[in-house]
Amino acid sequence: MDVSNPQGSWFDGKVVALAGGVGGAKLAHGLAQLLPPEQLSIIVNTGDDFEHLGLMICPDIDTVLYNLAEVNHPVQGWGRANESFRVLEEAQRLGHDPWFLLGDKDIALHLLRRSMLDAGLSLTEVTRNLARRLGVWHPVLPMSDQPVRTVIITPEGEMPFQEYFVRRRTKPTMLGMRLAGLHAARASKSVQEALQAADGIILCPSNPFVSIGPILSLPGVREWITSKPTIAVSPIIGGQALKGPAAKMMKEQGMAVSALGVAQYYADLIEGFVLDEADSSLAAEVKRLGITPFVTDSIMRNKSERRRLATKVLQFLKQLTGAIEV
Amino acid sequence: MDVSNPQGSWFDGKVVALAGGVGGAKLAHGLAQLLPPEQLSIIVNTGDDFEHLGLMICPDIDTVLYNLAEVNHPVQGWGRANESFRVLEEAQRLGHDPWFLLGDKDIALHLLRRSMLDAGLSLTEVTRNLARRLGVWHPVLPMSDQPVRTVIITPEGEMPFQEYFVRRRTKPTMLGMRLAGLHAARASKSVQEALQAADGIILCPSNPFVSIGPILSLPGVREWITSKPTIAVSPIIGGQALKGPAAKMMKEQGMAVSALGVAQYYADLIEGFVLDEADSSLAAEVKRLGITPFVTDSIMRNKSERRRLATKVLQFLKQLTGAIEV
Numbered sequence A, B: 001m002d003v004s005n006p007q008g009s010w011f012d013g014k015v016v017a018l019a020g021g022v023g024g025a026k027l028a029h030g031l032a033q034l035l036p037p038e039q040l041s042i043i044v045n046t047g048d049d050f051e052h053l054g055l056m057i058c059p060d061i062d063t064v065l066y067n068l069a070e071v072n073h074p075v076q077g078w079g080r081a082n083e084s085f086r087v088l089e090e091a092q093r094l095g096h097d098p099w100f101l102l103g104d105k106d107i108a109l110h111l112l113r114r115s116m117l118d119a120g121l122s123l124t125e126v127t128r129n130l131a132r133r134l135g136v137w138h139p140v141l142p143m144s145d146q147p148v149r150t151v152i153i154t155p156e157g158e159m160p161f162q163e164y165f166v167r168r169r170t171k172p173t174m175l176g177m178r179l180a181g182l183h184a185a186r187a188s189k190s191v192q193e194a195l196q197a198a199d200g201i202i203l204c205p206s207n208p209f210v211s212i213g214p215i216l217s218l219p220g221v222r223e224w225i226t227s228k229p230t231i232a233v234s235p236i237i238g239g240q241a242l243k244g245p246a247a248k249m250m251k252e253q254g255m256a257v258s259a260l261g262v263a264q265y266y267a268d269l270i271e272g273f274v275l276d277e278a279d280s281s282l283a284a285e286v287k288r289l290g291i292t293p294f295v296t297d298s299i300m301r302n303k304s305e306r307r308r309l310a311t312k313v314l315q316f317l318k319q320l321t322g323a324i325e326v
Helices: A023-031 A060-068 A085-091 A104-118 A123-133 A161-167 A188-196 A206-216 A222-225 A246-252 A259-264 A277-288 A303-324 B022-032 B059-069 B086-093 B104-116 B123-133 B160-166 B189-197 B209-216 B220-226 B246-252 B259-265 B279-290 B304-324
Strands: A015-019 A040-044 A051-052 A054-055 A141-142 A148-153 A157-161 A175-182 A199-201 A228-231 A272-278 A292-296 B016-020 B040-044 B050-052 B055-057 B140-142 B150-155 B156-159 B174-180 B198-205 B230-233 B272-276 B294-295
Touching: A015 A023, A015 A206, A023 A040, A023 A060, A023 A303, A040 A060, A040 A188, A051 A161, A051 B040, A051 B104, A054 A104, A060 A104, A060 A141, A085 A104, A085 B040, A085 B086, A085 B104, A104 A123, A104 B016, A104 B050, A104 B086, A104 B104, A123 A141, A123 B055, A148 A161, A148 A206, A157 A161, A175 A206, A188 A222, A206 A222, A206 A246, A228 A303, A246 B055, A259 A277, A272 A277, A272 A303, A277 A292, B016 B022, B016 B209, B022 B040, B022 B304, B040 B059, B040 B189, B050 B160, B050 B304, B055 B104, B055 B198, B059 B104, B059 B123, B059 B140, B086 B104, B104 B123, B104 B189, B123 B140, B150 B160, B150 B209, B156 B160, B156 B259, B174 B209, B198 B304, B209 B220, B209 B246, B230 B304, B259 B272, B259 B279, B272 B304, B279 B294, B294 B304
Parallel strands: A015 A040, A015 A199, A040 A141, A199 A228, A228 A272, A272 A292, B016 B040, B016 B198, B040 B140, B198 B230, B230 B272, B272 B294
Antiparallel strands: A051 A054, A148 A157, A148 A175, B050 B055, B150 B156, B150 B174
16 A cells, blocks of 8 residues: 655644445545555444344444455445355355345454454454454554444334345335444544544545444544544535435435535534535535535545545645644 | 165164264264154264354264265265365465364354354254254254363363364374363253153264263263163274274273274173174174174265165164063
8 A cells, every 4th residue: 555645744643534334435545545554543433233144244344444455345335356155155055044245255354353352352452453464554443342233213113224224225214313332332442542642533425324423422522523623525426425325314314415414414523524526516505604615526436536535635634724723 | 865764664763873073974874864853863972162263163063964964075074065165265364374174165054053052042952953954854962052172181281172183183192081161061951852762872983082972971871871772883993993083092091992992981881882894803802791793894985885884783773672672
């Protein structure tokens, strides 16, 4: 990974990125191409985690790890490139319903995770170990070592997140959500330290409710973020989410389904907001919220576009940080 | 599986077979070709079980299940036919030492087991469920639902069984063995019921120490066995074990390394003893122990030879049972 910066530092100080699934992982990968490990930490949502087929699966952590290691599937928003499904095929022959796809390489990682958790390591320690095995040197920090599980409230009743997201393909209406286990959870020590040391914070283009939301719900996290220069990158472009149910959820929550809606949702946390060029007409309204808008091409089609967006985001953060510090 | 008997019943009443690894599984498969599920239960050693790579692995149970389902590897004494190793290959790339080979199909079974154990099912219930998924209808009964773990005592210290057996390829001298967890273990309810209902018991050609030994060590098992007509099939032929370290262990325990040594070891349990034709010269000495010898070709090279030996064994047991009952 190229972390050199021929033009000098992309950002002076430490950056913390908050990320959920694929959009967040892409920007995190872009940032990791620009900043060395000591300058970039990535805090990852664990609300999607679940136990399945005897494994402990952490979809967002794995998506971030696989993207940073550049072993992610090039098209689908999860899993590994060049993947096979021998285990799942056999499990299916043995009567298992394969509604949650698990590739063989993916399972290898889940097994290593499981064996380390069984041995008493925390999720933070396990993730650090797995990252190293994948050659990922940037800190990838699970938001908490205590289980927090996103539960979607629908007209059919409550559903664990993966049930809603994968098995039901986000079809049911989201009336609301709750985070089971939140009362007993706290941000991990590594997360707390990273946030305290941060000179700038980036809310990656992930789902505001189910990806960034659980991280923000942990005690103290909102306070740390409000005390630091923070920008968000809109996961909504032209009124749509590139991936996932963010737009559908916003609509069901009675919010404006647009980048502006996201800016409003984050209004008390952020000083800057990155909009796609398709949404440049919303910049003035973002400004009226007291948030500095920044318009750029925010779609990351490949590795160099990830790097390009990360460059823009860091320049914007640098500029805002300077403005705030003055 | 052909369980019909054109010549009438192969055995009148219920048979219980005690089995460990591959030799036991082969004879169990032969017996299962002759007796219907209600007439044959197989009690399987769990002393070899261990947790590894986040999985709960039960090598003897799986060898019996795979043989009864006829999906076992045709040559090696473990695992599945037509197996691939995608997961283990990836785990190895991620730094895992693959000293214990686990195929993808095998892992599918281990994952199903793990998820059911996690859900609170007993090993007996889980094994019954897995058997059904594999189309195995004969009761395959783990000896105990409590963990009993064989530990080999060597000049280098104690070693968990798989460490000794697989990683160290049985190289260290066995000074002795102990069964960790035995004090808290009991024969499962299903095992107790099967032994109580048995009209005849067969000690399969498995390792007397580490395969049959742990089953015999459970409280009450020896008493049930001594109260029933019981025969053993020698795992030693011509002074050698067909598979595994039985001969080496006998030598290290100061025993005669021969079928006679096995007959002596089981002397207080059995009324009959099956010897291979290669050992016919030992029949007279077996008789002198007060045990009825039965000489036959006991090598099971294929499915029909398993069936053939099982036929002979059942005929012998029937004959002995009649003699005992008179």
